[in-house]
Amino acid sequence: MTVRVRYAPSPTGYLHLGSVRTALYNWLWARKQGGSFVLRVEDTDQGRSTQEAEAAIFDSMRWLGLDWDEGPQVGGPHGPYFQMQRLEVYQQFAERLIERGAAYRCFCTAEDLKRARLEHKAATGAEHGFRYPGTCRERHSEPDLPHVIRLKVPEGGGIGWNDRVKGPLEFALDSQQDAVLMRNNGVPLYNLGAAVDDITMGITLVVRGDDHVINTPQQILVYQALGEPLPEFGHLPLILSPSGEKLSKRHAAVAVADYRDQGYVPDAVLNYLVRLGWSHGDQEIFTRDELIEKFDWEHVGKTGSKYDLKKFQHVQASHLRMRSPAQVAAGAVPFLAARDLTAAADDPRLVAASELSMPRATTLVDVAEAVDYFFREPPERDPKAAEKFLKPAAAPLLRQLCEAVTPVEPFDRSTLEAAVKTWLEQQALELKAVAQPARVALTGRKASPGLFEVMEVLGRELTLQRLQSAAGDAEQATDAGA
Numbered sequence: 001m002t003v004r005v006r007y008a009p010s011p012t013g014y015l016h017l018g019s020v021r022t023a024l025y026n027w028l029w030a031r032k033q034g035g036s037f038v039l040r041v042e043d044t045d046q047g048r049s050t051q052e053a054e055a056a057i058f059d060s061m062r063w064l065g066l067d068w069d070e071g072p073q074v075g076g077p078h079g080p081y082f083q084m085q086r087l088e089v090y091q092q093f094a095e096r097l098i099e100r101g102a103a104y105r106c107f108c109t110a111e112d113l114k115r116a117r118l119e120h121k122a123a124t125g126a127e128h129g130f131r132y133p134g135t136c137r138e139r140h141s142e143p144d145l146p147h148v149i150r151l152k153v154p155e156g157g158g159i160g161w162n163d164r165v166k167g168p169l170e171f172a173l174d175s176q177q178d179a180v181l182m183r184n185n186g187v188p189l190y191n192l193g194a195a196v197d198d199i200t201m202g203i204t205l206v207v208r209g210d211d212h213v214i215n216t217p218q219q220i221l222v223y224q225a226l227g228e229p230l231p232e233f234g235h236l237p238l239i240l241s242p243s244g245e246k247l248s249k250r251h252a253a254v255a256v257a258d259y260r261d262q263g264y265v266p267d268a269v270l271n272y273l274v275r276l277g278w279s280h281g282d283q284e285i286f287t288r289d290e291l292i293e294k295f296d297w298e299h300v301g302k303t304g305s306k307y308d309l310k311k312f313q314h315v316q317a318s319h320l321r322m323r324s325p326a327q328v329a330a331g332a333v334p335f336l337a338a339r340d341l342t343a344a345a346d347d348p349r350l351v352a353a354s355e356l357s358m359p360r361a362t363t364l365v366d367v368a369e370a371v372d373y374f375f376r377e378p379p380e381r382d383p384k385a386a387e388k389f390l391k392p393a394a395a396p397l398l399r400q401l402c403e404a405v406t407p408v409e410p411f412d413r414s415t416l417e418a419a420v421k422t423w424l425e426q427q428a429l430e431l432k433a434v435a436q437p438a439r440v441a442l443t444g445r446k447a448s449p450g451l452f453e454v455m456e457v458l459g460r461e462l463t464l465q466r467l468q469s470a471a472g473d474a475e476q477a478t479d480a481g482a
Helices: 017-033 051-064 087-099 110-124 190-200 210-226 256-261 266-275 288-294 309-322 325-337 348-357 364-375 383-389 394-405 413-427 432-443 451-458 460-481
Strands: 004-007 036-039 103-106 148-151 158-163 167-172 180-182 205-209 232-236
Touching (some): 004 017, 017 036, 017 232, 017 266, 017 288, 051 256, 087 103, 158 210, 158 232, 205 210, 210 232, 266 309, 325 348, 383 432, 394 460
Antiparallel strands (some): 103 148, 158 167
C-alpha cells in the first residue's frame, strides 16, 4: 500500500512549533516510504480564518523545506484542498450516514439545549458533563426545518485502535455522545470534515496532536458506518514549557516565523523539533537526509517533551557551522539590510567575512552583527574601546604598522603576519603593543577575529585608510586632553 499522510492546519493564526512538528513527522514518513504528503486547509472557522494566516502557513512550510505533493498551489487529483470549497462533498457523506441509520437530523433549538443543560445541572449539581440526551434520535425527519446532523452512537460495547505512538487504546461507547457532525448552515464540524477528507483523499495514516485522541473514536464510527477501511492513527504528545506546562508565548517564541526572523536556519529548526519527541540513540545533530533515513514511529515518545532554548541554540549553532561560508553569506544578506548595509550574496568579501564569524555565531543575526564593520564606513567604534586604546601613544605605532603592511604582496594573512613580525622584531616590540589599537582602528571593537584575517578581508585600501584615520584620531586625543 502506498503511504499517504496529511497535514491539515487551520488558517486562524501563526504556524505553531507543535503544528510544525506534526507536519514534520508526517513529511519525514512520506519521504522515507516514498509516499505522498498532502496539505489541506481546514478553514471552516470563517470567523477566525484569514488570508494572512493562510499565506503565513504556506510561507513557513516553504521556508522550512516541507514541500507537499498535493494541496494548495500545487494541485492534485483529490482537490479542492480547502474545506470551504468541499461543502457539497460533506453534505453527500452526511446523507449517506443518515440513510445508513448512523446519523440523524436534530431539530432541537438553542432554547431546547439550554433547558436540557439546566435539567442536567439540577439532577447532578454540576454544569460540566452534559451530554445531548438523544431527543431527536427517533424523531420523524422533517428536513425542511432548521436542523443539525448528529452522529448516532451505537449503544454498548467499545471502540479502539492500535495507535502508532501510544499503543492500544480503547473507549467505551457509552462514553461517547451523539455529537454534531454538521451545522445547520451546511458547514461540517471537525469529526465529519476530517474523516471525509481522509477517506476521499486516500489517507493511510493519520498522525496529529494528542488533543485529538478524543475525536478519533467518533471518526472511526464514521468510517465504520460508511463501510470505509480505517487508516492507522497516531497521536503525538504536546510540546511542554520548561516548567512542564503547555507551551505558549509566555515561555518561548512559538511561531516558526519568529525563528526565521531571529536568524535561525530551517534545518536547525527541523532538527530541534524532531528531537522533541523522537530519538535515535544518543545522536543529537542530524542532516535532513539523515532524518529521512532514520525516522521511525517506534522511537517517538509517549510523553511530552520540554522546550529548552539553550539546546535549541546549540542545535542552531551546529547547523550554522555545517553550512558553507557562501550559504551563510547568502543567509546573512537580509539581516545586513536590516542594519542598513548592502552586500550581494556572492560578494567575496561577505563570504570571507562570514567564514570568520561562523565559529562564534549562533544565528544569521549574529553573523550580520559580526561582519558589520567590514561593510560600514567608517566602522562604528565602541567609545570605551576607543578611549582605552586610541591614546596618543598609539598614533605612531599605527602609522608604522601602516607603513609595514603597505607594500605587502599578496595581501593575505600569512604574508601580512610575516611582514608585521619582521617590523616588530626591528622595533623590539611585541604584537600586544599594537594589536588592540590596530583592532579598534580596523573594526571599532576590542574583540574580533585574528588581526591578519581581518586585514585580508578588508583589503589593502580599507586597511591603510582605517589605520591612518585611527592614528589621526589618537593624535586628536592629545589635544582634547591638553
